[in-house]
Amino acid sequence: MLTHEPSLPRRLAMTIRRNFGFVPCSMMLLAAALPCLAAAAGRNAAQGAPPAAMAASTEKKPLSTRVVAYNITAKLDPQKHTIDASETLTYRNLTGQPQQTFPFHLYLNAFQPQSTFMTEVRLYGTRGTSSDTDWDNKHYGSETVTRFEVEGMGDLTDKMQFIQPDDHNTNDYTVFQVTLPKPVAPGASVTFRMEFKDVMPEVVERTGYKRDFFMVGQWFPKVGVWWKNQWNCHQFHATTEFFADFGTFDVNLIVPQNEVVGAGGDLIGTANNSDGTKTFTFHSEDVHDFSWTASPDYTDVEDSWTGSAGEVKIHVLLSPGNMASAPRYVKTLKGTLSLYDQWIGPYPYDRITVVDPPHGGIAAGGMEYPTLITAGTAWFMPKGLRIPEVVVEHEFGHQYWYGMVATNEFEEAWLDEGINSYLEVKMMAAMYGPQTSMLNFPFAQEGDLESQRTSYLSDPDYDPLTRFAWQFVGNNSYGGVTYGKTATVLLTLDNLLGEEKMREVMHEYFLRYRFTHPTGEDFLKTIEDVSGQNLRWYFDQAVYGTNILDYEIDKADSDRVNWWEPEKSAKTSDKHQLYRTYVRVHRKGDFIMPVDVKVTFDDGSSAVEHWDGRDRWIRYTYEKNAQLVSAEVDPARKILLDRNLFNNSYTVDEDKRAIHKLRNIWTFASEWLSQLLAWFT
């Protein structure tokens, strides 16, 4: 997910009102729809028998350890904004021990005013929503399981129990658990059958509808992950994303016949139904989620790209007015596919779908799901503003960092968002130039690197990278640290280890951990393994710590050695005059880092010193027939974590051009504002 697209004219899509009470949604089933579906699909979806095409495809060697097999049939009612569905989930108990209690996510229940999600939004806001916004009923969402059966154990609907493992908020209904009458043995499978109804909110936090557009994400009851010898099934929080096991998805979507549908799966077949609906059948494997979208207004721009793992079909589902962004999306997507293929590893899926949300629906934009990503643009998007590009690059990157290397987004968000942001900087620079990868106008530029670096500067020392996502001090710190600081930490490491070595690191990390759930330590150990260096000193401060890094040239000057003698005039100045030059470097922050210091003299010579950076300060003294011109810490600009790059250097002569430029703008703005106000007199 991308939370910090600069200058994107995002519309606030969500409001909160305190006095709204929780209303349990009605228990409607899709009984009427099922016969039609069964007829259309040629099978009984509720029985979960796979179609022939799917059965053939599953014969391929699985890429992942498939823990779950979801079989879902869902019918969309575009007028009521509801989805009636049935789900069959077969869970393989690979936990190595008997399992009797199973937790499930019901993410859509977060969009209720008393939920933990909304309580946290009210506290510190979240993406696109400030804390002081009011509740609006149109953002109400719910996910109600109306029937819960376990094969061989009967109807256990009464056994469903909401739990709140993170904050004990009894008004939060985003997780429920069921204790089975008897445990599931290690290695055995259990099949859950559920019927559920979704009430979709108007787009909020990645999902929902806007007019006739639907982005349906996190929409079905999803089982938790057995991880670190316990169930990992967190409530849905304002700053958290998702975590799930790999498996297969067979999904039948029943929608009105005028809908254009896109989904995170291969389209196996379509069939028109007699009631004016159409059934789309999708299959997906070695993924851990399934999302889909529908709108009658989409234009499907198709393309393809071929990489080391074969051909990838590209679908860009464009909303009205955004056709001009199609080539921008496609160009960036192909460029990113190529760079990932070259640098990191093969993209093993045969498809990628880009969903372009319509105007007013941007809250659904900038999100990743397996083989389906949501982008973001506007009809007036200038070419120099690379929002469509950076969103597509970022969200596609998540196919690797979240999609395949499936880290826990609740607990270690830096591993997907941060690593992805680091590679986003590298790839955007490779495609659009390092200085202009975010903004490229004759009068203003910005590189993605600077954008990421500055994003964490406002709250740099509240939270370490490793904090659980919902335990950050606020949304700003979460975004700045998880995305910006992680990217900067890795970019600094990139400079220290070398670009090639860091590329090897990322390649190795991907190969080692694709289709698994690695931890932060797994990533850090991979860096040490590949680089052959012990980097604990760096990780302890940059990853696990909140230390601020700030080195400065504190004082620098040249003085005549024979200072007590009268100074000669310029005309008679002595070439052999000896000067004593002092350069003092100060470590302002608590972050200790070895640094280089370059001192340049007016005879063209220079000296480069290496300081271990441990003490609070160091002074270098030179006696030369030359005076100081400049002194600079980290002249190669490797240490991007340095909070203040301006104090890294000191020049004896003033250069006022920068300040003149700023003053021009400021003066003009002040005069213009004055005249606007004086217009009223």
Added chain:
Amino acid sequence: MDSRSKPFGSGARLVWRRQRALWWVFLFNLALALIGTRTLVQDASGVLNHSLESSRRLVHGFDVSVFTELGALPEDPFRATNAPFFWTPILFTIFMLFMTGGILTTYYDDLKLDTASFFESCGRHFWRFLRLLIYFGIAMIPIGILASICGKVYNHIDDLSVSPYTAPASGVAAILVLLLLLLSVRFWFDIAQVIAIADYEKRMHKALRLSAKLVWRDFGSLFWLYLRISVVAWLVFAFGLYVWMMWLKPESTRLAFVVSQLLILWWLGTRLWQRASGIEWYKDHQELQAVAEARAPIPPPAPVEEEEEVVVGA
């Protein structure tokens, strides 16, 4: 019709002839802006002037992240500049309220007033124009309400329309209507100020009433006059901004300063051009009225008794 089209050109010539007023106002505006940004310049100078980083990122281009970075520094140079940056425009507004009487008198008389007469006129009209400003605020209320309604309608259209163009198109139309309304209110009050100067009218509500009558009677010509100047002002301003942003080299800070100040001077000049044209328009109106009065049928003289004829030398 000749007399009606004249104010556009004669107004511009009047501003040119009496350009001293323009320069003084411009210089005052510049001086206030320099004062308002002084703290920023001082504080930012401390960060930028001796740093190699600033020339890397600001001189040979303009890296906008520098703003974020400077703002995130503990010594945040932008924080200190906030207050003066916002009160100097208020000071300038008060200054303009004071100066308007003198400037309009200069324009109306088309004479170089001595300093004493100029400021005497400024002082004489200050409180009157302040009252007019209050009335102007009241006149803004319905426009503000209309703007608020337009905003809600815009949101509603944006919410319902599948096409992303419908709402912006209606928004642009609404903005144009609002701007034209604002323009109309502005020249109504401008003419009221002229009446206060020309007719020594002390009662501003009466000046407003008279102005409203005049404007209502000849709305088209005055509207067209103001609209033309506004359009010319915006076109040249936009072109100047384009030159500044797109043509000038990033390193040309001096030239950029000149261009930016020319833009400000132009903007100020066009506002005075509107005021001068309003005066010319009003003078035309006075002339027309005088001619009309001169042409009015003379009532027949009252019958007088015949005087006794004196015959000389009979």
